[in-house]
Amino acid sequence: MLLSEPYPQPELPRDFVGSSPVFLEALALIRRFAPSRAPLLITGESGTGKELAALAAHALSERRGGPFIPVNCGALPDTLVESEFFGHAKGAFTDAIRARQGLVRDSEGGTLFLDEIEALSPRGQVSLLRFLQDASFRSLGEEQRRHGNARVVAASNVDLRELADRGVFRADLLFRLDVLSIRMPPLRERPDDLGPLAAHLLAKAAQREGGKPKRLAQAASDLLPSHPWPGNVRELEHVLLRAHLLSTGPRIEADDLRRCCAALGSAPDGGAPVDIGVLRREKQFAVREVERRFVERALAQANGNISEAARLCKMERATLSRLAKKYRAGAPLPA
Template sequence: MGAADFLLPPLRRSEVLPRIMRQAQVTCRGNALVQKLKQDIGLKQIIGDSAVFLDKVLCVPRFARCDATVLISGESGTGKELFARAIHYLSPRAGRPFVPVNCGALPENLAESELFGHKRGAFTGAACDQAGLIREAEGGTLFLDEIDCLTPQAQVKLLRLLQDGEYRSVGSQQTLHANIRVVAATNADFSYMVREGKFREDLFYRLNVLSLTLPPLRERRGDILLLAHDFLEKHAAITDRQPKKLSLAALNRLLSYSWPGNVRELQNVLTRAIVLSDRDSVEPSNLDLPDNFAAEEQSFQAMKSRAVQRFEHDFLATVLHAHDGNITRA
C-alpha cells in the first residue's frame, strides 16, 4: 500500500505530533474507496468506515429493494433510526411518509388507539374519531422503535396486520386495509423475551424476515475520530464558527473510553466539550467522562503508539474488506 510519511531516529515530539495529526485528518476524510461506495448507494450521511460497520451499510440498499419487514437490533445510541430512514428513503416508498413511533413512550392503555386509531366513544375520552399512525403511514414506512415495549393486545393486532394487511380501529367492526412497510427496532434480547413469554414468538418471526444488528461504538473504535470530526464540523457550521480540533491527548481519551451510550453519548460529550473549551482545540480536561474512567497519565510516546496502532488496524481492515480479503489487490 506504500508509506504516507517516514521519520528517522531519534524521534522528536515536534516532528511526530504534526505527522500524526495530519494522518488523522486524512482518516477523517475517510478512505476514498469507502466514500465512493457510500455515495454510489446513497448513504454518504452514514459516518463510519470500519469493516464491521460497512457490512451493515451494504445491507441497506439490498433491504430497500425488498418490501419485507426489517428488525434492527442494537444498543441504545447505535443509529437504529438512521438506518431505518436510510432503508425507507432508498426504497420505492421514498415519496410516501416515514412515520417513527417510540413504542416505549406509548401509554399502555392507549397503545392500540395510537397505532390503529379509534372510533368516537370507543373509550372514556374518545370524543372524536382518530385515524391512527398506521393510516398516517399509508403507502410508506412505519418505524416501530422499542418494539419490545408493545402491549400484548397491540402485539396481537400487529401480527394480523403483518399477516393479512388488515386491522380494525378500536371500537370499530370495519376491517381496514393497510399498504405499509414495517421496520422495527429493539435494544432488548428477543430470544430471552420470547422464552419468558414477554413477546409473541409468531410476531417475532414475522418481524425478523430481514435482520440487521448494529455494532456498538466500542467495537468500531476506528470510527470515533471520523464521528468526532464530522460532529465538530457540523456544530461549527450551525454556529457559524471555525470547527475546533481534537488534541492528540483528547483523541486518546475518546479512544480509551467504552462508550456505553454509543454515538449519542459521544455527541453529548463533544457538545459539552465545545461549550467548555476556550481554545481552538478540545483538550482532555474539556471531556466530561465518568470519574471511574480515568485516567492514568500516559506519556506522549504511549499515546502516539496507541493512536497509530488503532489507525493501522482499522485502515488495513477496511482496505481488505473493500477488496474482499484479497491481499494482493489491496
Template structure:
C-alpha cells in the same frame, strides 16, 4: 480480504531532492504515492477523496498560516507530518491537526510504523462498495464509518432499501437503530411517503388500539371527531416500531393480528380497513432470549424478523471514532456559528480508549458539550472526563480469549497491551510531562522514557499548546 495498500498524497514544502528521497522511501514500503508541491495543493486542494496526506515540511519557508487555515476549513487531518529539519522546533498548533509525526531522516522501520498508525482506519476509495452518492446520503443520517463491521451493516442497509420485507434491527442503545431505519426508508421505494416512528414503550394497553388504528366519531365519550391512527398516517410509507421488546402481551397480540394480513379495524368502525405499510422494528435486547423466558411471543418474532440487521457497538468500531467526532464537531460548529476547531491530541487519545457504553449517541453528546465549553482553537479534554488507569470505564486488559499461542506468548501480549494503554492514558493525564508521569507511575524518569520509546509513544501528542 482486500489488502490493497492505501494510496498516499505527498504534499511537499521541502526541496525537490528531499521530496524525491521521501517518495522513494514511501514507495519502498509498497505505498502508491502521488506527489504534489505544497503551494499547488493549497491553490487547488489536489487530493483524491479518502486518500491520506503525508505533509512534508522543512527548513525552507512555508505558508504556515495559510496551511493551518486550509486544514481547518476543509477538515483535513494529515496522516503523517514529516519534519525534514532536525533543528526545527515543534509547532504545537500545526501538529495538533495530524495523526502522526516524525523527524526526517529516520529508519525505514520507524517510517513504516508511523505511516501505518497514521493511516489506520482509512480505507482506499476503490474498496468501498458504496457509490459516492449513497455514502453522502448515509452521512447526512449520521451513518458514518469505515470499520469492516460497520461497512457490512451499510451493505445490508443498501440491500434492505431495495426490498419490501419486514426488518428487525438489533443493537445496543445509541448505536443508531432509528437512523438505520430512516436510511432504509429514504433510500427505498417508499421515500416519498411518511416515515412514522412509534415508541412501543409509550403505548399503554388502554390506548394501544386507539393510537395504532384510530377511531370513528362517537367511538367513546370524548370521541367528537374521527381520528386517523398511526397505521393510517403511515399509508404507503414505513411504520417504525422502536423498543418493540417493551410491548405488553396484549399489545403483542394486537400487533400480530395486524401483521398477518395488514388489516385493522378503527375503534367504533364496523368494517375492516386495509393498510399499505412497510414495518421496520428495533430492539436493544435479545428477542430470542425473551422468547425463551416467555416474555415475547415467538410467532410475533417470526413476523418481525424476516430480514435481521445488527448494528455493532462503537467499542467494536474504534477506527470510526475520530471521523464520527469530527463530523459532529463540524455540525455543531455550523449550528452555533463557531469558527472551525479541532480536537487536542489528548482528547483524541481519550476518545479512542473510552468504551462508550452509550455508543454513538454518547459520543455526539460529548462532542456537543465539549464544543460549547471550549474557548480556543483546540478542544481539550475536560479534567473530569480523564479516566483513571484501570478503572471500570477504562479496563487495561482484553479478554484472554482474544489472544493466540502458548500461555507465555499470550501473557506477553497481555502485558504489552496493558503497558502501552497504561502509558498512553498516563501521558494524556500528565499532558506530556514525562517527569510527572514517571513519578505517578513510580518509575525513574530514564526507565519511564525507555518504555515510551519501546512503544513509540511521542510526548508531543500530549503536550498542551501553551506548554510548547
C-alpha cells in the same frame, strides 16, 4: 464478510460516518433490504443509530415519498393501543369525541417505525401480530376492514429471542418481525472510526451552537480508544458537544475531554484551573443519564406498563410516570 453490491450504491445519510468492516456490512444490509416490502428488525445497543438506519432504509426505498412515522412503543397506552395503531370512529368509546385514523393509516404508503418494540404491551403485541399477518385491520367502532400499505420497521436494544424464550415477548410476533434483520454495531467494535466520527460530530456541534468547528489535539484524540463508550455514538456526541462548549481555544485538549467525561480520567496536577460550574453540569448530566436508563429498564421489564413498572421498582406510579414523560424522547442534552 461484506455483502457485494451488483448495482450502484445509493447515497446514505451524512451521519453515517465510518469505514470499519462491521459498520460497512451494516450499511450494505441497509441498502440491500431497503427496496423490500417485508418487515425489518434493527437491533443494537442504545446510541448505535437504529432510528437513523430505519430512516435510511425508508429514504432508499420506493416509499421515500411517503411518510416516515416513528413511534416509541413504551409510550403507547395499553388501554388505547388498538386505537393508537388502527384509529377509531367518533363515539367508539367514552373519550372518542372525534374520529382518528391511527398510526397505520398515518403511515400509508410509507414506513411505520416501531422503536423499543420490546416495550410493547402484550395487548399491543397481539394487535400488531394480526396486522402483520395479512396487512388488514379494523378501526374501533367500524365494521369495515381496511388494507394497510405501510412497511413495518422495528428496533430493539435487547435480545428479543431471550425475551421470547422467557415468555415476555411473543415468539410468533418475533418471527413476523425478524424477516430481515440488521445489527448496528457498538462503537467499541469500531475503534478506527472514532477519529473521523469525532471530527464529524464536532462539525455538527459548531453548526448547532455557533462558532468554527474545533479539532481534537493529538493527545485528546489518543484518549478516545481508552473508553468503551457504552452509550455509543450518542454518548460520544454528548461528550464532544460539552467539549465544544467548554474549551476556550480552537483545539480541544486532552484535559478538556477529561473534564467532559470522567471515564477518560482526571486532569493531572498543574492542568487547567478547576471550574465548579463544570462539576455542577457533570453531576446534573450524570443524574439525568442514570434516571433515563432506570426508566428505560423498568418499562422494558414491565412491557411498557407504568403501573407494573412502578410496582417492580417499589415507586409511586405518579413519580415513575413523571420520569417516563421526562425521558421517553431520549437522553437530554446537557444544559
